[in-house]
Amino acid sequence: xxxxxxxxxxxxxxxxxxxxxxxxxxxxxxxxxxxxxxxxxxxxxxxxxxxxxxxxxxxxxxxxxxxxxxxxxxxxxxxxxxxxxxxxxxxxxxxxxxxxxxxxxxxxxxxxxxxxxxxxxxxxxxxxxxxxxxxxxxxxxxxxxxxxxxxxxxxxxxxxxxxxxxxxxxxxxxxxxxxxxxxxxxxxxxxxxxxxxxxxxxx
Numbered sequence: 001x002x003x004x005x006x007x008x009x010x011x012x013x014x015x016x017x018x019x020x021x022x023x024x025x026x027x028x029x030x031x032x033x034x035x036x037x038x039x040x041x042x043x044x045x046x047x048x049x050x051x052x053x054x055x056x057x058x059x060x061x062x063x064x065x066x067x068x069x070x071x072x073x074x075x076x077x078x079x080x081x082x083x084x085x086x087x088x089x090x091x092x093x094x095x096x097x098x099x100x101x102x103x104x105x106x107x108x109x110x111x112x113x114x115x116x117x118x119x120x121x122x123x124x125x126x127x128x129x130x131x132x133x134x135x136x137x138x139x140x141x142x143x144x145x146x147x148x149x150x151x152x153x154x155x156x157x158x159x160x161x162x163x164x165x166x167x168x169x170x171x172x173x174x175x176x177x178x179x180x181x182x183x184x185x186x187x188x189x190x191x192x193x194x195x196x197x198x199x200x201x202x203x
Contacts (some may be wrong), residue, residue: 122137144174
């Protein structure tokens with residue numbers, strides 16, 4: 001369960017509900033008292049964690065879709081598959097991350113690395129253990145990161161997991177700068193020296 005409380009914002013254009021006047025008391029005492037009868041129902045309706053998670057997911061996937069479009073519009077010879085899905089944090093459903101794309105590339109001394117690119121609406125340390133995120137900053141910000149992936153055969157159904165044999169924690173890059181992230185992903189997708197030179201020219 002979330003440790004946060006969320007309430008629904010009043011819909012745009014919604015007619016205000018008449019409430020008890022408070023100006024007389026304010027002029028006399030300098031204080032605005034809000035008694036129980038002054039509050040309208042719309043101001044008091046809290047959102048469930050499921051409602052918050054759903055709204056967060058929509059926003060995250062919209063960001064992922066727009067980012068994928070930017071990546072594929074850069075050069076006709078650098079294209080990435082669109083693989084959009086998201087996950088929200090169980091204890092803070094207003095926070096989450098979205099998977100944008102995945103591919104395979106040589107990275108530093110590592111050959112044929114399968115990788116995935118993500119965007120989170122929070123910042124955190126990316127660790128080498130199963131917890132993955134540490135010291136999460138709940139303030140609204142964006143973190144762009146790519147991680148090496150591998151198929152885990154344990155269990156009934158194979159699944160993709162972080163390949164921590166690459167750079168000890170599996171992280172290929174992590175940044176708060178969208179331009180740096182764009183450049184790093186494009187470099188992963190550039191198959192020739194000529195294409196990498198074009199990407200490197202990004203300011």
